[in-house]
Amino acid sequence: MESYTEKILITGALGQIGTELTNRLVEIHGAENVVASGLDRWDKNLTSAGFYERMDVSNTQLVRQVVKDYEITTVYHLASLLSGTSERQPLFAWKLNVEPLLNFCEMAKEGLLKKIFWPSSIAVFGKGIPKENVGQDVVLNPTTVYGISKMAGEKWCEYYHDKHGVDVRSIRYPGLISWKTPAGGGTTDYAVEIFYEAVEQGKYTSFISENTAMPMLYMDDAINATLKLMEAPKENLTVRTSYNLGGLSFTPKELATEIKNEMPDFEIDYQPDFRQAIADSWPASIDDSIAKKDWGLSYDFDISEMTKDMLKNLKIKLNAN
Numbered sequence: 001m002e003s004y005t006e007k008i009l010i011t012g013a014l015g016q017i018g019t020e021l022t023n024r025l026v027e028i029h030g031a032e033n034v035v036a037s038g039l040d041r042w043d044k045n046l047t048s049a050g051f052y053e054r055m056d057v058s059n060t061q062l063v064r065q066v067v068k069d070y071e072i073t074t075v076y077h078l079a080s081l082l083s084g085t086s087e088r089q090p091l092f093a094w095k096l097n098v099e100p101l102l103n104f105c106e107m108a109k110e111g112l113l114k115k116i117f118w119p120s121s122i123a124v125f126g127k128g129i130p131k132e133n134v135g136q137d138v139v140l141n142p143t144t145v146y147g148i149s150k151m152a153g154e155k156w157c158e159y160y161h162d163k164h165g166v167d168v169r170s171i172r173y174p175g176l177i178s179w180k181t182p183a184g185g186g187t188t189d190y191a192v193e194i195f196y197e198a199v200e201q202g203k204y205t206s207f208i209s210e211n212t213a214m215p216m217l218y219m220d221d222a223i224n225a226t227l228k229l230m231e232a233p234k235e236n237l238t239v240r241t242s243y244n245l246g247g248l249s250f251t252p253k254e255l256a257t258e259i260k261n262e263m264p265d266f267e268i269d270y271q272p273d274f275r276q277a278i279a280d281s282w283p284a285s286i287d288d289s290i291a292k293k294d295w296g297l298s299y300d301f302d303i304s305e306m307t308k309d310m311l312k313n314l315k316i317k318l319n320a321n
């Protein structure tokens with residue numbers, strides 16, 4: 001295997017995944033080898049990365065300059081508009097979710113980058129696909145702006161790999177649950193909001209109906225999976241679109257029951273909004289056996305452990321014990 005010092009650029013570094021991934025990459029590679037980027041102005045508490053670039057990922061020239069200036073080898077390109085927000089701004093979502101990925105793939109094709117990570121989503125599956133244990137190779141039929149952009153991105157990843165040898169790797173993330181940085185604009189975000197409201201209000205009104213199961217994953221497991229995929233030897237990877245990741249599968253009602261086990265007075269009711277239709281078009285559970293076989297995907301958290309950890313940390317964070 002080729003050995004080199006990794007210099008990492010993270011886009012969307014201030015987002016839900018970006019914040020935690022940046023911390024882990026800094027632990028592994030040292031702050032001096034990690035460049036975070038986002039739209040916010042820099043301040044000293046913004047990120048644990050050694051460097052911060054305030055940039056819009058759609059600005060291709062600026063992004064290219066940053067890659068050259070820092071001699072970046074590896075990009076975690078996380079900047080994206082999630083499913084709910086994408087429905088409100090379809091053309092902007094398409095532009096943001098697809099074009100910067102192509103810019104990074106072009107840079108890798110030219111030899112400027114060695115490796116790219118790009119997140120896909122369970123949103124690629126869509127209507128008419130069996131709900132349970134959805135396999136890697138089912139026909140994709142996304143019916144949302146977000147799902148369409150992710151499906152196209154996956155095919156571009158495969159294209160750049162097959163045609164130009166670009167080492168771009170991807171995971172179809174399920175809904176991600178975490179306490180450090182809030183999610184923004186996703187359909188699975190109910191499973192994050194519910195914890196905040198449980199701690200702050202003791203009750204929650206879910207915008208997803210009680211019996212709608214979706215695949216979900218605790219952030220620690222998502223970060224571990226991402227790093228494992230990126231560290232895996234190239235020759236072990238058989239999927240160059242994006243790997244299925246199943247994680248956990250549960251309904252709002254089941255999650256509420258877990259929270260009630262910890263907080264017996266917690267109450268929930270249900271007022272589904274436009275995101276219910278998005279959830280209805282997504283799978284309830286996912287078969288991720290290929291990721292387990294190819295690069296050793298594994299999980300540490302089940303729904304009870306996740307619930308306990310979320311509540312414990314949020315109570316501290318929100319100072320509401």
Ligand code: SER
Nearest residue numbers: 082083121186187188
């Ligand atoms: N969590 C994302 C969303 O709900 C799915 O990838 O948009």
